[in-house]
Amino acid sequence: MPLFGKFKYGGKNVISGSDAGAIAAKLCRPSVISAYPITPQTIIVERLAEMVNNGEMKAEMVKVESEHSAASVQMGAQATGVRTIGASCSQGLALMNEILHVISGLRLPCVMMVANRALSAPISIWNDHSDTMASRDTGWIQLHCENNQEIFDTVIQAYKIAEDKNVMLPIMPCFDGYILSHLYESVNVATQSQVDNFLPAYKAVHHYLDPKRPITIGSVAPPNCYTEFKFQQQKAMDKALKVIKKVNSEFSKEFGRSYGNGLVEEYKLKNADTVLIGMGSVCGTIKSVVDKHKGVGLLRIKSFRPFPTEDIVRALSNAKRVAVVDKAFSFGNAGPLFTEVKAVSPVKKINGFIMGLGGRSITEKDIEFVIKNAGVEKNFWVNVNE
Amino acid sequence: MNNLPEKEYFASGHNACRGCGPAIAMRWIAKAAGDNTVIAHATGCMEVISTLYPYTSWKTPWIHSAFENAGAVGSGVEAALKTLYSKNRPNVLMIGGDGSTFDIGFQALSGAIQRKHNFCYVCYDNEAYQNTGYQRSGATPKYARTTTTPYGKVVHGNDTWQKPMPLIIAAHGAKYIATASVSNVVDLYNKVKKGLEIPGPAYVQVQTPCVPGWGINQASTIQVAKLGVETGAYPLYEIEGGKVKMTRKLEKLVPVKKYLELQARFRNLSEDEVKEFQSRVRYWYKYIESLESKGKVFP
Structure with a gap:
């Protein structure tokens, strides 16, 4: 039973924000998908699973047992040298908070969609920004979307920004749970070749796990160097300001859409x-x-x-x-x-x-x-x- | 013995204590895994002593991220390796201490086994949170004195027995499970090698005495581990295809008192407590031994 409504690449489609995010992610060719169901993000995982199981998407889908493991699996896969995708929100984002810090600290360019949702208690499955605000200092870039087209476009841009050699930081494309994740809007869905032109195939640089060039990732930093690691992380954030603008205008050239100056x-x-x-x-x-x-x-x-x-x-x-x-x-x-x-x-x-x-x-x-x-x-x- | 590789993958010069049991295990685990390996390591003693930036003891690619997620990080590594290699795919070795394995990282390991990733998880079992200063874990034996289970006037040390972790893992349907001891590194080497060679999830749990945590003489690590095996306190067995096999059969159990009296953590035990310890050890040894004759007892 197909969950997706019909949609076509290279044209306008009436799809949900979750569909837009999932299709955009698919077009970016991640090798590993790691996500755990949580309302209202769940549809993204379902769509990705559907595409994998139908053979439309060639990726390893790791069906993890928690959000903590979702982030950990994504981290392990990205560190092994492949492009990855994750998705979460709310309690899930709070549970993976520890690993969010590790991913940014290890400078892994992961992309994880967030369908913003309130935090408990009292428990609420509905939208606000408590979850990403509580993740503010995890060292992730946070890009907030206004509509479904922007979700689609931001996911594609996110990989290009994250993987820029001056950035090498993880990104959360954020969009309002239900209000966008479950809203059906007209979205111009790009073709695979358009996305391939914009986003080159992933090639890990420097820090990845390869027996031919063994390195140690995630070592202990004593007081004489911890500050320097954190300083470099902030330098990358500073550089990201420029890169986000650059990618926004490159995207505009390729797809004819832009969002202010990107920032x-x-x-x-x-x-x-x-x-x-x-x-x-x-x-x-x-x-x-x-x-x-x-x-x-x-x-x-x-x-x-x-x-x-x-x-x-x-x-x-x-x-x-x-x-x-x-x-x-x-x-x-x-x-x-x-x-x-x-x-x-x-x-x-x-x-x-x-x-x-x-x-x-x-x-x-x-x-x-x-x-x-x-x-x-x-x-x-x-x-x-x- | 002659076939053991001379090449070292866990370099000396690290910061472990003298006589450290886990460090001995690391050397032989890494040897068993060899060149074509990626290691996902949990936070713990062995992570801390081996990777003080900018140094590392590890000669194979190695990643650490947190205390409770070696099972998940290793799963991600394995999933990525599947997409990168069609042949000669590297081994995935996950390493965690007993706190990381029995307690905080149990869920991540459980998920990894159920998903049938191809890996070998090695738990170096020093029977407490030794890295943070000797606090009890789910692997700490009853009556052991730790900093969170002091031997007080009212409560005598730890008040719980260890979780039967290898059997819990076996119940998950892991392809290979083994226990080992640093007192027999050849056996440890062979078991880790076997765990990596058998496709699917494997689990090897090795008892590694902790000099300061157990309160033992730094020259007696191997002697204590050896008594752990000979008293039946740490039975050596493997489970393959759901069948249990004792890899060190004991004709007669050495009295557990001989094992306990070498360790300061058991110093204050009363006669009754030693007796209870002895009967618990005998019960579990006999129970596991009894499984051997029953054929396939695990999925």
Whole structure:
């Protein structure tokens, strides 16, 4: 029984965000798939399994017994010198947290899709950004998508960014669980030859396990060198800022689509006094409200890690008021995106809005509230029953 | 004996204690695996003492990532090797201590065996979390004194017996299971070699006395391990095709007291406790021996 709806390569298809991610991953020719089912990411694993079992995809699918092992298997495979794919979210991402640090520390260019979901307790299978925010400091690049086409495109771009010799860092293409993972939208699905042209076959460099050139990976770093390893990791993040932009424009040449400059997308900022800042699918809602106003614009953060400080400072240079929408919260402080933007914002009238936690809908009315209260001396939990 | 390779794959100069049982095991395990091998190693004593950056003792490709995931990392390695090699595929050797194997990494190992990856997992069993300073693990014998099971006025040392790990692994349907001892490195070598040669998952558990953890003389590692075997405390056997075979048959068990009295961790045992220890050892030795005559007892 085929789970997929019919779709064709090289044309528009109405498919879910999970389908888009799975098909894009397949076109990138990973050799090993390692993922464990978790709602709402599960469809990605199912689609990949279907393609493997139907012989459409030539890859080893390791059906692991936990997310901790999912990340560990992906790590082991990538370190052996092949391209890999993973997928997770929420509790699963929290369980593999330890290994996320190891993967980035070992500079393995893994790609793992995340269908963003809230964290327990209380348990919630619905969307917010608590899971990737809790993974913020794992050393992974985090690229947030607004729609299904962007999921498809970002997965392909992710491999090229991660595998760039100046980067060599793992990437999470992030997209909102259910809101995108289960939403059917028109997606232009590339052909295999288009993707092959854009993304060369994987060739591991330097650190991979090969009996012909034995090396030790994952050794003990005493205090005299641990800092240097971590410093190099940050240098790679700095370099990734440039590489993400470069790959975004290369992608545009090959496929005719791009997402701002790859790091941020500026929407109607030119004459905007009031600037809203957000990540992911909520930006679609914000855009439709912004269209009804004069003097209001949106700065969408696509790359949360590395954090595009320069682009944010430049984009806010004409703004008078800034409102940051967060789908996560750092208890005892404020929204994580808000605190980070505030730290670099040239605009002093800046405040944060907590919205859409655990799948609560963000309506146009909510966005109107944000616009109305942008920049006042107070942060808000929007639409909360106090 | 003459056929044992002279080439070393686990270099000397590492940071293990003098008389370290596990380090002896590493040398022979690595020899058995040879050149064409990838090793996935769990966090533990042997990882810490052998890979202090920028040095390494390992002459074959080697990876370490965490305490509980050698089974999973090795699974990923094996899956990738399948896609890279159509012939002469490298061996996958996974190595973990008893804490990593019996406790925190049990799930990852269980999954790896069930998925039937082609590998040999070697557990070097020093019967406690020795790397962190001698705390009890799921492999620590009853009454053993560790830093988390001190011999107190009310509670005398550890209050649990070891998990019967080789039998648990056998119940998973692993293709080859063996126990070994550093007191017989040729036997260890042969068993690891066999585990790697047999297609599918294999598990070898080798008893490796820990000088500071067990409180033994650094020159007596082999003597203690030898008594572990001769008393029946560490029975040597293998399970192949679901059939149990004793690889060291004991006509008579040496009294376990002789084994216990060499180790400070058992120093304070009362006569009754020694008696209980003796009857437990006899029971398990006889139980495993009894399986030998039963033919195929595991899947």
